[in-house]
Amino acid sequence: MSCEQQRYKIFLFPWLAHGHISPFAELAKRLIHRNFHVFFCSTPVNLEPFRKSINDPSLEFVDLHVSSTELPEKYHTTKNLPTHLMSTLKTAIIESKETFRNILKTIKPDILVYDFMHPWASEMASEEGISSIIFYPCGAASTSCRFHYTIQPDMEFPFESLRFSETEQEKSEIINTGTNSDDSKVEFLRYFGWPSTSFIMINSSNKIEGKYISYLSEQVKKEVVPVGFLIQEPVAKSDDSVFLDWLSKKNTKSVVFVSFGSEYFLTKEETEEVALGLEISGVSFIWVVRFPVGEKVDLDDALPQGFQNRVGDRGMIVEGWAPQAKILMHSSVGGFLSHCGWNSILEAVTCRVPVIAMPKQLDQPMNSRLVAELEIGIEVRRDGEEFSREEIANAIKKVVVEEDGKQMARNVDKLSSEVRGNRDDEMNTTVSRLVQLAKGG
Incomplete structure (x- = not known):
């Protein structure tokens, strides 16, 4: 039967x-x-x-x-x-x-x-x-x-x-x-x-x-x-237009989306290195910043002094939530700075976006190595045990700006089609x- x-x-x-x-x-x-x-x-x-x-x-x-x-x-x-x-x-x-x-x-x-x-x-x-x-x-x-x-x-x-x-x-x-x-x-x-x-x-x-x-x-x-x-599949919400309208003003594959998942939170030091790495890179970005529930943290206090003014309209910083899949699917997005949670990796491949990997715990280091092996992204090199602003900036530029990134984009595009098929x-x-x-x- x-x-x-x-x-x-x-x-x-x-x-x-x-x-x-x-x-x-x-x-x-x-x-x-x-x-x-x-x-x-x-x-x-x-x-x-x-x-x-x-x-x-x-x-x-x-x-x-x-x-x-x-x-x-x-x-x-x-x-x-x-x-x-x-x-x-x-x-x-x-x-x-x-x-x-x-x-x-x-x-x-x-x-x-x-x-x-x-x-x-x-x-x-x-x-x-x-x-x-x-x-x-x-x-x-x-x-x-x-x-x-x-x-x-x-x-x-x-x-x-x-x-x-x-x-x-x-x-x-x-x-x-x-x-x-x-x-x-x-x-x-x-x-x-x-x-x-x-x-x-x-x-x-x-x-x-x-x-x-x-x-x-x-x-x-x-x-x-x-x-x-x-x-x-992403569900349309009225809040999406804020992000999509901002992205529509950017060049194709010129923006990096930055998110470290819903259950991992950057330390004060890590937040500063990511912020300054984004600033040094010169690349446009959407950054979803999250803080543990119950901790009263002011966004301005968490970011380096003057950071938001210096990056201006080149960066969109949002606290708590953003429509990740909708953003990754947009033609203006050329890289995903991620903690390498498995669902984020699958979304990156599905949406055909190369990964800039900053793994921290659990399965994330293995997922990051897989990204590098498949040549659909790179891992940010560590300065000792930690990630530094310079290496974050270098990795972002390599994926979003330089020729290596164009090949990664072709690789992830091909892989996405094979997976879908x-x-x-x-x-x-x-x-x-x-x-x-x-x-x-």
Whole structure:
């Protein structure tokens, strides 16, 4: 019986960070268009914006009410969560497992697709007789790199472009600490679907990470199935016109867009180096400046004295939010100064914009190395351990002004077309594997 003849119920359970929830939401849209009935489960504060933007009878939102007296509901998400409360949130989610079990018992989905950050969810589904599949919203290069350096740190990583020294591994958190014992390695393997899931879904494409997808499959001894880029289509908002009107006055590929993601904040020193790097470069820019919620920071105080007056109309500085995808898609944008979060990399490729990489933590250093390997951008050279204004300026000019940048633009344009051309095939393969699983295969 085909997917068209029988409608399967699929239950999506992302981790509580925007970088995880966003690709899960895009996966939900693609699955309902392929005749699945989708249940999307998260905390109410995370689901609220999606309830407003996605209205389809084939998609049902399921509230997971976290059992915690220590965290108010607004903190049942990593967005705007004070750093010292992260462990409290993780504990609260684990303590809500029985609530999650009751949800599964009520809905009785054919398949649970769960985030690797929730390894216990698969075990719970298995106890209830429900098939489950793990989903990685991050890339295969960073995931295979992390797996390799954690499970077999004494062996050389086979891909030279992603090899890291021991110091670099520690600083970028490539290795999960405490995995020297056999027991801890078994625990680590739970984050790769061991022992319950038959394959791994990943937010990537063979056109950008084919060799890393194959290597990851070999490492974890499971098929790794790329679903294609799960990037949400930009939604038109009235506020967009401010940015688009400003961009329309600039020359083609002459502007650099600067954003470091929604959950990483520059230090005072880093903010100053980025500002002065932009000033020295002479390139026009849109810069999204963010500060942690609860910290009362005046934008004028955060930026170097006189900076805004000196750059004048060459720069647009906005605090908090900007329509990233809409800006990247504009013909005036020629570079993206980014922290290299995976979703930002996928948006850069989709929008055909070279990357100027300033990675800081988690998977960002690996993603930055991948950008350089694919020749769709460059990493800002560090001055010692930190990024300096001079190197930031040099990297911006290389990508946006100089001849090297024109070749990077051609490379990312070609790669974007290849990824887009392969998108339906990769999603269809994913759907076939899910249908097979739902049938008990």
